[in-house]
Amino acid sequence: xxxxxxxxxxxxxxxxxxxxxxxxxxxxxxxxxxxxxxxxxxxxxxxxxxxxxxxxxxxxxxxxxxxxxxxxxxxxxxxxxxxxxxxxxxxxxxxxxxxxxxxxxxxxxxxxxxxxxxxxxxxxxxxxxxxxxxxxxxxxxxxxxxxxxxxxxxxxxxxxxxxxxxxxxxxxxxxxxxxxxxxxxxxxxxxxxxxxxxxxxxxxxxxxxxxxxxxxxxxxxxxxxxxxxxxxxxxxxxxxxxxxxxxxxxxxxxxxxxxxxxxxxxxxxxxxxxxxxxxxxxxxxxxxxxxxxxxxxxxxxxxxxxxxxxxxxxxxxxxxxxxxxxxxxxxx
Amino acid sequence: xxxxxxxxxxxxxxxxxxxxxxxxxxxxxxxxxxxxxxxxxxxxxxxxxxxxxxxxxxxxxxxxxxxxxxxxxxxxxxxxxxxxxxxxxxxxxx
Ligand SMILES: [Fe+2]
Ligand SMILES: [Fe+2]
Numbered sequence: 422x423x424x425x426x427x428x429x430x431x432x433x434x435x436x437x438x439x440x441x442x443x444x445x446x447x448x449x450x451x452x453x454x455x456x457x458x459x460x461x462x463x464x465x466x467x468x469x470x471x472x473x474x475x476x477x478x479x480x481x482x483x484x485x486x487x488x489x490x491x492x493x494x495x496x497x498x499x500x501x502x503x504x505x506x507x508x509x510x511x512x513x514x515x516x517x518x519x520x521x522x523x524x525x526x527x528x529x530x531x532x533x534x535x536x537x538x539x540x541x542x543x544x545x546x547x548x549x550x551x552x553x554x555x556x557x558x559x560x561x562x563x564x565x566x567x568x569x570x571x572x573x574x575x576x577x578x579x580x581x582x583x584x585x586x587x588x589x590x591x592x593x594x595x596x597x598x599x600x601x602x603x604x605x606x607x608x609x610x611x612x613x614x615x616x617x618x619x620x621x622x623x624x625x626x627x628x629x630x631x632x633x634x635x636x637x638x639x640x641x642x643x644x645x646x647x648x649x650x651x652x653x654x655x656x657x658x659x660x661x662x663x664x665x666x667x668x669x670x671x672x673x674x675x676x677x678x679x680x681x682x683x684x685x686x687x688x689x690x691x692x693x694x695x696x697x698x699x700x701x702x703x704x705x706x707x708x709x710x711x712x713x714x715x716x717x718x719x720x721x722x723x724x725x726x727x728x729x730x731x732x733x734x735x736x737x738x739x740x741x742x743x744x745x746x747x748x749x750x751x752x753x
Numbered sequence: 754x755x756x757x758x759x760x761x762x763x764x765x766x767x768x769x770x771x772x773x774x775x776x777x778x779x780x781x782x783x784x785x786x787x788x789x790x791x792x793x794x795x796x797x798x799x800x801x802x803x804x805x806x807x808x809x810x811x812x813x814x815x816x817x818x819x820x821x822x823x824x825x826x827x828x829x830x831x832x833x834x835x836x837x838x839x840x841x842x843x844x845x846x847x
Contacts (some may be wrong), residue, residue: 461817508797515794522778525760531780532757588777595798734782738758741783 452653457583460526468652471645473527475654476585480520481538481545485719487513489553490562498556505602506559512595519588526584539724547705548631550713557610557617557624563603565625565632565670571596572666573636576656585654604673611677618678625674626682633697634705636663642702667695760809761787763794765801773805784808 445465451458458464487510494510497503521531537543548566553559574596577589610621637643637659649655657665667686674681685698708716758780764773776795781787787806796804815823831837840847 459817461814463817511793511797515797518779518794519777525778530757591777737782737786741786744783 449651452581452651457586458581459583467648468654469527471649471652472582472585472654473524473529475649476520476524476527477529477534477537478544478546480517480524480534481543482549483513483517483520484538485545485549485723486566487517488719488722489549489551489715490559492553493556493559496556497559502606509563509599509602512599516592516595519591520585523582523584523588535727539720539727541711541720544709546635547708547713548635550708550716550719551627551631552714554627555620555624557606557620558628560603560606560610560621561624561628563599563601564607564673565603565628566635567596567599567603568670569632569635569666571600572662572669577654579653579656581653607677607679611679621677622679625679629682630700630704633663633666633700634702636660636666638702638705639700664694667697671695758782761791761806762809762812763787763791764805764807765791765795766803767801769802773803776800778809 444463448458448463448465448468458468490506490513491510494503494506497506521534524534525531534543538545548569553562571593574589574593578586578593580586580589607621610617640646640658640660643659646655646658650658671681671686683698685696687696689696707713711717759782760778760780761784762778763776765776766773779787779790779794781790784806788804791804791806795801827833
């Protein structure tokens, strides 16, 4: 809990260089021993900053991730699918909240993070800048996007920072439902009319590559990887996780009778993995830079929701203040 | 950055007979809203039968630097554990 993380942060003072080195060495050896770091514990500034960036980006992704699917809540093909999608999107809001809380234990405020998202200063996962054109996209997102997210998040349940690891455990429990409901949509479409199956194939074609890009740049170009691995806030490399995703997904696509849109996908018995083709990293960086199909729309919708809700948030505060005043007046 | 809502810690009793356990935290303008939000954020899947919320600022916690001072003395008092006392095998009921 973060009741007194301020105390933990204030006690660092300005230690001399050698004692700082010593503290860092002790910090690293505790991590090597598998001891979790908790909010009040001393930690290197770079560890704190890296985690704030990583956790808040993750939180923003959960929040913005509600938008592409939220788009289909009112147009779901049945009441059952609508109720399921609503529950799934609500979970994503919850994931955002768990993660914002975890980030706050490191000393950043919620308001600061929300502001960074809304001004475009903070990043979120690029995948959410792609549009959801058909109902099949909702299936493909659950199957592939939540699938990739799980692949990425399961190892993080064992990461070195306690509040982050605990948030991840809650998130992972709920993600399994997300992935299955997505695959269930794909199963239904693939067992449907030729037109419905074609819709499923089209969604796979459009979401396959962006889902593989979710794991981030290839290991050679990944900037903070080595340090993050030493700190155990990254437990597998981007390429390792991406390979796992390909290995898991190709047979799932085959079961649906769909074809992944990569002619180079082929089982490699020697490696014990599927080979796959080159990813268009230019597209990835272009979307990260803000030029994806929906970057502007996503931020506009977020900002509008925030502004439209302002009167309500203000009213809640006014009510709380009034009640507190009444209570003091009665006590006096 | 005006009006940041206070932080509340959320404790949930998962079933009757068990103690409330810390599950996370959230922001809310007052206790009633905190309770409502805790229900939505932390009990969407039957996780609990009771919720406590406590203003984070009202919690007093021990400091990690005091760990040795607070907890090490217990290490030298192994006689507090029943296994400290060797008992004759043939005597029952101890
Ligand atoms: Fe999520
Ligand atoms: Fe999800």
